[in-house]
Amino acid sequence: MTMSTDTGALSAEEARRLLAAVAQGRDRAAFATLFGFYAPRLKAFMMRSGMAASTAEDIAQETMLLVWKKASYFDPARAGVSTWIFTIGRNVRIDRLRRESRPAAVASAFDPSDEPESPVSGEAAVMAAEREERVRSAVALLSPEQADILRLSFFADKPQSEIASQLRIPLGTVKSRVRLALSRLRQILDDLK
Template sequence: MTVVPIDPERCARPADDWAGLICAVAERRDREAFARLFAHFAPRIKRHLMLGGSPEAQAEELAQETLAAVWRKAALFDPARAAASTWIFTIARHLRVDLLRRHQGDERLDEAFDFDGLEADEPAAEERLHATRLNERLRGALAQLPPEQQRVLRLSYFDDESHAHIAAELGIPLGTVKSRMRLAVSQLRRLLER
């Protein structure tokens, strides 16, 4: 059974949430988040620059400069204005244009960079529709649970609290928390399998 979160803003971010990783770099200088961004985007930037006519060594250097700029400028990223990939590839484009202008002195450069060929950050429409339907089913199933079971599920899955913390917060024994969790998950499974 897959549990679909009710409130995505309060839940852990998916593994491929590039915007979240950029925010982690901006807020905490998170090296692990940056390493994931680098591993994902550096080869893609290099490939796109090479397809746009850059020699391999130049594309490699520009890809590294792009990700270095992402590290330095992460605080400037606004997920409301652009997708993470668009923002990163725009940095790459600007760096390439600057390099070409320095070396060729041509102010009219508008290189062949295919933004339409970039993969979207968000899931496909069918995936979003499927997730929405699962979310609705889960909400309906949760509403059918007793309030005490709903509460432990919300605290555990949506607030990411430990069982011990839930027991302390609710003033009930740890064994009771675990029993309620087992019963709630079992009941949810039955309700969702209908």
């Protein structure tokens, strides 16, 4: 096996031979040459993509460790050595970003409705009961048509088109009765204060 005397350059053919030596015989000298050539380039590539120097160096080292372990998987018919090594580096970087962002993803997936509701204080329960009684009294003062439409719309949660079908009245009549009923209800509740 021939090694490049110029450490700044490594031909595609030399890189293939070195990687084959690593794959077939676990040649440490061949790996050291590959490491010396590709690790600084991987680090620079990662730093250009916005990574801190220490993180970029970690990714370069992890990538070269995978090159050592997976050298036998390299297929020169599918890609060049540089492309193969930089693809491994890219995948290592993506995996690292996923691992680092997972706690944030878990936190963003947290739904506040998952928390149990705090117990209602006695004062809040009394105030809610008083409010409900005021609304019931005010609804009782509405005309039967308006009271029925409010019950169907707000308490039965039915859409206005369904109310119109059920009561066999035009949709416009339902809408105007709801509007008039709410207006009258506001007036009654203001008077009950």
